[in-house]
Amino acid sequence: MLFKTQMVVLGAKSSKGEYNGRPYDSTTIFFHADLQDGDNFVGQVGEQIKWGTSANFEKIKHLDFPLQAEATLEQVSNGKSMVTILKDLVPTKKPA
Numbered sequence: 637m638l639f640k641t642q643m644v645v646l647g648a649k650s651s652k653g654e655y656n657g658r659p660y661d662s663t664t665i666f667f668h669a670d671l672q673d674g675d676n677f678v679g680q681v682g683e684q685i686k687w688g689t690s691a692n693f694e695k696i697k698h699l700d701f702p703l704q705a706e707a708t709l710e711q712v713s714n715g716k717s718m719v720t721i722l723k724d725l726v727p728t729k730k731p732a
Contacts, residue, residue: 643707644668646682650693663693687722704728
């Protein structure tokens with residue numbers, strides 16, 4: 637299931653190389669999230685989600701952070717658990 641949402645992107649990290657003969661290539665996005673409601677939770681946190689390869693990092697590294705962006709996310713399941721995948725990220729403006 638694909639859906640779009642607005643997110644405040646706090647930063648990003650690129651990671652590309654080889655470890656024990658195995659190549660790796662990814663971009664991690666750090667975004668603003670609210671903590672769940674409850675007696676032992678208050679405020680907000682920074683969360684992270686993978687966004688494809690390091691080529692995605694090149695698309696946004698020149699921008700000023702934090703930034704507001706429209707994120708396209710996909711929820712997929714293997715029949716036991718659900719995972720959310722960041723498919724696309726389009727910067728819209730700097731958050732207020």
